Amino acid sequence: MAEENYDSRKIDGRSLSKKVEDQVKQGVDRLKAEKGITPGLATILVGEDPASKMYVRLKHKACDRVGIHAEDHNMPESITQEELILRIQELNVRKDIHGILLQLPLPQHLDDKSAMLAIDPAKDADGFHPYNMGKLLIGDEGLVPCTPKGVIRALEEYDVEIQGKHAVIVGHSNVVGKPMAAMLINRNATVSVCHVFTDDLKKFTLDADILVVGTGVMHLIKADMVKEGAVIFDVGISEKEGKVYGDVDFDNVVKKASLITPVPGGVGPMTIAILMEHVLMAASNI
Numbered sequence: 568m569a570e571e572n573y574d575s576r577k578i579d580g581r582s583l584s585k586k587v588e589d590q591v592k593q594g595v596d597r598l599k600a601e602k603g604i605t606p607g608l609a610t611i612l613v614g615e616d617p618a619s620k621m622y623v624r625l626k627h628k629a630c631d632r633v634g635i636h637a638e639d640h641n642m643p644e645s646i647t648q649e650e651l652i653l654r655i656q657e658l659n660v661r662k663d664i665h666g667i668l669l670q671l672p673l674p675q676h677l678d679d680k681s682a683m684l685a686i687d688p689a690k691d692a693d694g695f696h697p698y699n700m701g702k703l704l705i706g707d708e709g710l711v712p713c714t715p716k717g718v719i720r721a722l723e724e725y726d727v728e729i730q731g732k733h734a735v736i737v738g739h740s741n742v743v744g745k746p747m748a749a750m751l752i753n754r755n756a757t758v759s760v761c762h763v764f765t766d767d768l769k770k771f772t773l774d775a776d777i778l779v780v781g782t783g784v785m786h787l788i789k790a791d792m793v794k795e796g797a798v799i800f801d802v803g804i805s806e807k808e809g810k811v812y813g814d815v816d817f818d819n820v821v822k823k824a825s826l827i828t829p830v831p832g833g834v835g836p837m838t839i840a841i842l843m844e845h846v847l848m849a850a851s852n853i
């Protein structure tokens with residue numbers, strides 16, 4: 568018997584991100600032509616973590632594609648909290664820099680919360696500043712975390728109904744889980760947030776109409792843990808022997824899902840495209 572082809576169930580993050588980037592590029596061209604403003608992003612990378620270096624490189628390449636000026640602020644692992652905050656303050660007052668991004672995670676001796684707090688909320692391209700997180704909680708979504716916003720954009724593009732659905736999030740990080748919950752609640756989903764201390768994870772995941780998984784635990788979610796027809800977003804990323812894996816056992820889970828993101832090529836590229844959108848928004852003063 569011929570193997571079934573599940574390609575139509577795959578959410579293609581690469582082509583969705585291209586669509587977003589094309590729109591950003593048009594906006595950037597307009598801003599340059601009408602106001603003489605070139606949007607600028609400064610990325611701050613502390614230390615030499617290879618994955619973080621790669622993500623920053625990907626962000627710079629995206630800036631090149633859409634016409635955003637990108638500046639690399641690589642700082643040695645040994646810097647102090649004061650030096651980091653000083654650099655952020657210098658970028659806050661620069662007229663040519665509209666977005667500031669502090670690549671996470673930071674080395675252990677540095678505190679990401681007070682560093683985030685130092686970023687001008689109007690330049691907070693990642694949407695992690697407590698002011699922007701607070702606005703998100705009250706339903707005012709401006710600069711919000713890029714990965715969950717990418718998930719919402721994909722749900723919209725694929726015409727997935729959110730209102731009244733049971734959305735289950737696995738992982739309660741500040742980068743994905745918590746803001747994802749807020750965005751889904753803002754759209755009237757019934758939301759369950761599971762994490763490492765959740766008893767009987769499967770009980771929740773089996774009931775999910777929309778499942779978002781971001782834990783970094785390779786292939787945590789197996790086919791017997793998901794409902795037939797669920798829409799599944801895999802936000803996890805782990806590396807083993809040079810290969811990249813998600814949190815979802817894609818090859819088996821795809822047989823039950825109605826839509827599912829692969830890793831790579833799913834939510835990752837969308838995260839970067841939304842970041843581009845945010846720099847344009849900040850430069851346009853939206």
Ligand SMILES: Nc1nc2c(c(=O)[nH]1)N[C@@H](CN(C=O)c1ccc(C(=O)N[C@@H](CCC(=O)O)C(=O)O)cc1)CN2
Binds near residue numbers: 622669670672811
């Ligand atoms: N300041 C931030 N730090 C971190 C964020 C963030 O949004 N802001 N998220 C993650 C990492 N991340 C962005 O920084 C990120 C991760 C993965 C991808 C991506 O496109 N991945 C590719 C695969 C790449 C590979 O081969 O490994 C994909 O999924 O197709 C983009 C951004 C933590 N830190």
